[in-house]
Amino acid sequence: MSSDTVSKVFVIGGTGAQGIPVIRALVSDEKYSVRFLSRDPGSRRAKDLLALDNVSVLEGSFADEAVLREGFRGCDGAFVNIDGFNTGEKTETYWAIRSYEIAIEEGVKFFVYGNLDYGLKKSGYDTRFRTGHYDGKGRVGEWILFQNQVNGDRMGAAVFTTGPYIEMVLSPGTPMTPTVEDGVLTWRVPLGEGAVPHLALEDCGYYVRWIFDHPERANGIDLGVAVDHIAYADLAAAFENVTGHPAQYIDTDLDTYFRDGPLGRIADAPAGYNADPNDKSTMNVRDNFTGFWNLWKHGVVERDYALLDEIHPNRIRSAEEWFRREDQRGRALGKGGLWERVQLENRAPILKTGEDLRTGKL
Numbered sequence: 001m002s003s004d005t006v007s008k009v010f011v012i013g014g015t016g017a018q019g020i021p022v023i024r025a026l027v028s029d030e031k032y033s034v035r036f037l038s039r040d041p042g043s044r045r046a047k048d049l050l051a052l053d054n055v056s057v058l059e060g061s062f063a064d065e066a067v068l069r070e071g072f073r074g075c076d077g078a079f080v081n082i083d084g085f086n087t088g089e090k091t092e093t094y095w096a097i098r099s100y101e102i103a104i105e106e107g108v109k110f111f112v113y114g115n116l117d118y119g120l121k122k123s124g125y126d127t128r129f130r131t132g133h134y135d136g137k138g139r140v141g142e143w144i145l146f147q148n149q150v151n152g153d154r155m156g157a158a159v160f161t162t163g164p165y166i167e168m169v170l171s172p173g174t175p176m177t178p179t180v181e182d183g184v185l186t187w188r189v190p191l192g193e194g195a196v197p198h199l200a201l202e203d204c205g206y207y208v209r210w211i212f213d214h215p216e217r218a219n220g221i222d223l224g225v226a227v228d229h230i231a232y233a234d235l236a237a238a239f240e241n242v243t244g245h246p247a248q249y250i251d252t253d254l255d256t257y258f259r260d261g262p263l264g265r266i267a268d269a270p271a272g273y274n275a276d277p278n279d280k281s282t283m284n285v286r287d288n289f290t291g292f293w294n295l296w297k298h299g300v301v302e303r304d305y306a307l308l309d310e311i312h313p314n315r316i317r318s319a320e321e322w323f324r325r326e327d328q329r330g331r332a333l334g335k336g337g338l339w340e341r342v343q344l345e346n347r348a349p350i351l352k353t354g355e356d357l358r359t360g361k362l
Contacts, residue, residue, distance in 0.1 A: 009212065010071045011036040012062050012099065013081030013114060015045040016352050017165060018204050022079055025205025027054045032212065037062060037071055039361050045352070063087070063095050063362050065102065072106035077212055079160075081114025082137075085353050086360050088272025089136035090281050096140040100147065104155045110215050112208060115141035115161040117224070119295045129300055131291035132271055132283040141222065148220050156219035158211050163226055163301070165350065166198035166322050169235060170338070172347045173354025175289055177262035178247075185239060185247040185342055187232050190257045194297035197226035200316045201350075210311055223311075226303045230319050238320035242327055243339045254293070258286050266358070273358040 009026055013019040014036030026032040033054035038046045041057045049055050060067035062082060072078060080099050084092045096113070103111050118138025123129035141159040148157040168174035169187070176196075178187045207225050211218040232249035239247040258267040263285055270277050271288035295301055308315055316322050327338045340346060349355050 007031065007077055008033050008035065008075045009077035009079060010075040011079045013083060014038065014049060015043065016081065016083060017201060017350050018081055018114065018162065020045065020049065021201050021205035022208045023049055023055065024052065025209040026212065027052050035071060035075060061362060062099065063091065065098065068099060068102045069106055072103045072108050076109040078103050078108045079112045079114065079208060083352065084133040084136055085272055086274055086362060088270060088275025088282055089132040091275065092136050093140055097143065100144055104151060108155055110212065111155055111157045112211055113141055113144050113157065113159050115159045116163070117161060117301045118142060119291065119300055123300045128294050129291050131295060132288045134292070145220060145222060152219055156215050158218040159222040160208060160211065161222055161224040162199050162204065163197045166200050166227055166319065167350040170342055171350040171354065173349045173351055175263055175292065178342065180342065180344070183246065185245065186250060187236065188250045188252040188257065188261060189232065190252050190254050190293045190297065191232055192251055192297045194299060195229035195231040196296045197229050197301055197303055199226050200322050203312060203315050206312050224303050225308060227316050227322060228318055235319050238318065238323050241320055242323040243337060245339045254290055263289060274362045
C-alpha cells in the first residue's frame with residue numbers, strides 16, 4: 001500500500017473493545033480511512049466512531065456474503081476480528097475463512113486477522129486446555145498464514161494474536177471481574193501460581209497501525225502481543241501501590257469459581273450465545289473457560305517481549321504502569337480514581353457482550 005495516498009481499510013469488529021482503538025489509531029492522521037461493519041449503526045459505539053474523521057459505516061452482518069463483498073470492495077486493507085462469543089466456534093470458523101477468500105477476490109491488498117492463541121495445539125492437544133473461542137480463531141489464523149505462502153504476493157496477510165485485555169480485571173461481565181469484600185478489592189479466580197498475558201487496549205491500536213504501516217515486514221507474521229505475563233498476586237500488589245487501597249488474589253477451585261464467580265450465572269449456557277446448544281460441537285461456558293484458565297495456570301502461552309519492545313518502544317510493560325495511567329485518565333475525565341471506579345455502582349463494561357448482555361444478532 002502506497003505511503004503517499006490515503007488507504008481505505010474495511011474493519012469487521014469495529015465496535016468491539018479492540019476494534020475501537022484500532023480504528024482510532026488508523027484515522028489518527030490522514031493516511032487511512034475506515035469503513036466499519038455494524039449491525040446497528042445507531043448504537044452508542046457506532047455513533048462514537050462515526051464522529052471521527054475519515055470513518056464511515058456499512059450496516060449488516062459479517063455472516064452474509066453480499067455484505068462482505070460490499071464491505072471489502074474498494075478497500076485495499078482489511079482488519080477482521082469476528083466476535084466468537086456472538087457466533088460460537090463453528091460459525092466463526094466458516095465466516096472467518098470466507099472473509100479471507102472474499103477479500104482476495106474483491107482486491108484487498110493486505111488482510112489483518114484478529115486472532116487468539118491456538119491453545120489446544122500449543123498444549124500438545126491436551127483436552128484440559130481446550131478453549132473454543134481461542135482454538136476457533138487459532139486454527140483460522142494458522143490457515144491464513146498457510147494460504148499466504150501461496151497468495152502473499154496477491155494479498156498480504158498478518159495475524160494479530162491478542163489475549164485477555166487488562167481492562168477486564170476491573171470491568172463487570174468478564175471472567176476475572178473482581179469483588180469488593182470488606183473494603184478489599186478481591187480477585188477469586190482458578191489461576192494457581194500462573195500468570196495471564198494481559199494486553200492493554202490502547203496498545204492494540206499502535207500494533208495494528210504498525211502492521212499496516214509496514215506491510216513488507218508484517219506480511220506472514222503472527223504478532224503475539226501482551227503487556228506482560230501477570231500473576232494475580234502481583235496484580236493485587238500493583239493495585240494497592242497505585243490506589244493505596246487493599247487488594248488480594250485468592251486462588252479458587254474450578255467448582256467454586258463456576259458456582260459463585262462472575263460466570264456462575266451462565267456456566268451451562270453456550271459460550272457462543274447464538275450457537276445451537278443441541279449441537280455437540282458447542283462448548284458451554286464452564287468447559288470453555290476451564291480450558292481458558294488452564295492455559296494461564298500452566299503457562300502454555302508465550303510472548304516475544306523483546307520483539308514487542310522493538311516494535312513499540314513506549315508500550316505498557318506492567319500492571320502497575322497500566323493502573324497508574326488508568327487512574328490518572330479517569331481523574332482527568334472526571335470519573336474519579338480507580339478505587340471509586342471499582343465500586344459496584346460505578347463500573348462500566350468494557351466488553352461488548354457486557355453491554356448487549358449476550359443478545360446481539362448474528
